Amino acid sequence: MDKLNLRRELIAARTSLSPEELRANAIKVRETLLEQPWVQxxxxxxxYWSTGSEPETHGLVFALWKHGATVILPLLRDDNDLDWAVYDGPDTLAPGRYGIMEPVDTRRGVDAVRTAALVIVPALAVDRRTGIRLGRGGGSYDRALARVGPNVPTVALLHDGELIDGVPSEPHDRTVRYAMTPAGLTRLV
Structure with a gap:
């Protein structure tokens, strides 16, 4: 299946999830991630600050921040690359491009992600054999992941059924080391 049709299929499946399922999935993902020593x-x-039917990150971001981590969230630039700014609590967010909530803190630049000890990214699917992630098609997170060191844990958040065999890929597509679904954490590459 090509990327466009796979994206359509996955987005349709996500929109069929009920608010109760989305909440339950978010709790499972948050609790499992927070149990990992490398996350702690x-x-x-x-x-990232989730929107719509993406795996919800609001509680995760807040919990990481409350546990003492410095959390940086992306700001979408005009060239579709990602700038980064520090999250300093729920009152420090404002709608950005496309209405996605972004930190109002000083922009740290596209290279700020290089200093992260953990990188959590959105994905529509991840290939369980290769770790290739399928995003929404803008390439923003592929660019960000290209800046991340090889030993930094990179985690894609997914709903159950989105860790699949056979994600179509192109040379610019980047891998993630872990896929996190409500069913559990999977080490990939």
């Missing part, structure tokens, strides 16, 4: 020890975490 991460001083600087790059994450």
């Amino acid at each position: 020890m991460a001083g600087l975490v790059a994450c």
Whole structure:
């Protein structure tokens, strides 16, 4: 299946999830991630502020922040690359491009993600054999992941059924080391 049709299929499946399922999935993902020692020890975490039927990150971002991590969230630039700014609590967010909530803190630049000890990214699917992630098609997170060191844990958050065999890929597509679903954490590459 090509990327466009796979994206359509996955987005349709996500929109069929009930608010109760989305809440239950978010709790499972958050609790499982927060149990990992490498998550607990991460001083600087790059994450994202979820929207719509994406695996919800609001509680995760808040919990990481409350546990003492510095959390940076992306700001979408005009060239579709990602700038980063520090999250300093729920009152420090404002709608950005496309209405996605972004930190109002000083922009740290596209290279800020290089200093993260943990990087959590959105994905529509991840290939269980290769770790290739399928995003929404803008390439923003592929660019960000290209800046992350090889030993930094990179985690894609997914709903059950989105860790699949056979994600179509192109040379610019990046891998993640872990896939996190409500069913559990999977080490990939």
